[in-house]
Amino acid sequence: MNKSFLPLLVIALLTGSIIFTQLIGAKEEKADVTIAINGTDTMMYDKTVFEVKSGQKVKLVFKNIGKLPKVAMGHNVVILKKGVNVAAFCTEAIKFPTEGYFPKTKKDDVIATTKLLGPDESDTVFFTAPAPGVYDYVCTFPGHFALMKGKMTVK
Ligand SMILES: [Cu+2]
Structure with missing residues (x-):
């Protein structure tokens, strides 16, 4: 050279x-607290409750640990604001397959959302824990919210 x-x-x-x-x-x-949740091929979250403190910066790490293809068994985590009708939200979500089943018409109902994930994919999102209370989180893949749901308690 x-x-x-x-x-x-x-x-x-x-x-x-x-x-x-x-x-x-x-x-x-930077985050004050990290919450890790996995989604499985049996349409389950491995964590259906977690607790954070109001005002904390929360790092949510979601992983799809299944093997089935995304079109058959995709998963996400959508944390909803208080008072949102879970069934109505998830029914709307079915109209948005190309958006990862995220109902963009109802984005104001949402505190935080991960992407829709296929096998072995993970996504990390940050949000600030809202006012104290209990908040629902769900997977919006069609039919999954019956089983894939949990509660975030904010102290
Ligand atoms: Cu799912």
Whole structure:
């Protein structure tokens, strides 16, 4: 290699690593508490209750640990505001297969949502725990909310 290229190469590498660090840093949000939930091929969450404190920054890590294809057994976690009718929300969701069964017409009913996940996929979302109370969370894949539901208690 021509020696005059060496300084340029060093500069390029340094610049690259700085940009890389900044990108990683931007993704690394701080959270007060981390909640991990898995979804299974038997249409279940492994965690159907969890508790956080009002005002806490919550990191929700959801993973689909099943093996069945997403079109047959996709899962998400949607945390709903208080007083939202779960059945009505999930019935609306069926109209949005290309949106991962997220009912964008009812997005104001939602505190937080993960993406719809296929096998071995995971998604992390952050939200601030709302006012004290009990909040429903559900999977909006058609038919799943009967079994895939849980309660978030905010103290
Ligand atoms: Cu599901």
